[in-house]
Amino acid sequence: MNRRLTPALLSSFLSVEGALYFFFLVLDLLGRGEQTISIKYACILLCLAFSLLGADRLVPLALALTAGADWFLLVENDHYPLGIGLFLCVQTVYLVRLRRAGADSGWPLRSALALGAGLGVYALDLASPVNLLAALYFSQLLSNTLLAWTLKGKRQQTFALGLTLFVGCDVCVGLFHVLPPASPVYTSVSVGMWMFYLPSQVLIALSALPEKENVK
Numbered sequence: 001m002n003r004r005l006t007p008a009l010l011s012s013f014l015s016v017e018g019a020l021y022f023f024f025l026v027l028d029l030l031g032r033g034e035q036t037i038s039i040k041y042a043c044i045l046l047c048l049a050f051s052l053l054g055a056d057r058l059v060p061l062a063l064a065l066t067a068g069a070d071w072f073l074l075v076e077n078d079h080y081p082l083g084i085g086l087f088l089c090v091q092t093v094y095l096v097r098l099r100r101a102g103a104d105s106g107w108p109l110r111s112a113l114a115l116g117a118g119l120g121v122y123a124l125d126l127a128s129p130v131n132l133l134a135a136l137y138f139s140q141l142l143s144n145t146l147l148a149w150t151l152k153g154k155r156q157q158t159f160a161l162g163l164t165l166f167v168g169c170d171v172c173v174g175l176f177h178v179l180p181p182a183s184p185v186y187t188s189v190s191v192g193m194w195m196f197y198l199p200s201q202v203l204i205a206l207s208a209l210p211e212k213e214n215v216k
Contacts, residue, residue, distance in 0.1 A: 005053045005209070013050045014202070017043060021198050028191045036194075037074060043198050044070050047205040054208025058100075062093040063205065084133050091140040094163070101156055103147045113139035126178070138170055155211045162203030168196035 020043050024036035048063040065086050072083035099105060117135035121127050145167050148160035172192035179186050 009053070013046070017046060017198065017202050025191065025195060028194065031187075033190065040194060040198070041067075041070060041075055044201060047201045051205040051208045054205075055210045056097070056208040058093055058097045059204060059208035062090045062097075063201070065090045065093065066201065080130050081133060084130065084137055088133070088137040088140065091137065091144055094144045095140070097159075098144060098147050098151070101151050103151055106143055106147050109146065110140060110143045113143055124178070134174075138174070141170060142167060153211055155207050155209070158203050159207035162200045162207060165196045165200035165203065169193050169200060172196065 020039055024033075024039045024043075027033065027036045044063070044067050048060060048067055051060045051063050054060075069083045069086035069090065072079040072086070095105070114136055117139040118132055121131050121135045141163065145160065145163040148156065148163050151157075151160070169192070172189040172195075175185070175189040176193060179189065
């Protein structure tokens with residue numbers, strides 16, 4: 001095992017993230033989500049710090065960009081184009097990671113999903129620069145997720161699962177912004193955003209570890 005990463009440190013990381021996850025989900029369910037912002041952001045920073053112990057240098061870069069995006073979208077709740085643009089950069093880093101691991105670039109898939117997402121935004125009469133940027137970002141996340149599942153090995157499967165949960169988070173984000181607050185599923189998707197998001201980032205951080213150090 002990496003000399004910097006002991007079993008106790010790995011266990012501590014998972015325990016702290018798990019405890020904070022449970023705590024903020026309870027507050028979210030109680031309708032006190034505004035009190036959890038600093039806790040949620042601390043969880044993302046902890047994922048970034050932990051990823052630095054791994055062997056893959058692309059994951060810390062992506063998680064640093066993720067922390068930047070979350071600063072604008074979660075903490076500041078402002079500068080949405082910049083936040084979404086940073087998340088698009090995250091997916092670009094993950095594309096490089098997938099290519100290094102032997103995945104296909106999937107450009108036909110990426111192009112088709114990007115076009116479909118853009119047309120979907122227009123069909124829903126939601127076209128705006130921010131929404132079109134978000135659609136492009138989501139198409140690249142979905143493309144990376146599909147390509148990640150074509151790779152073998154615990155490390156790559158952990159990464160693929162992390163991206164899949166990331167997709168679940170962003171589906172909830174999209175529904176949160178288009179559903180009326182009176183919708184019966186509005187509360188569910190508002191909680192679901194971070195219910196999916198933190199586990200996705202924890203798994204992505206774990207996927208930075210060498211194959212023999214990965215967890216199930």
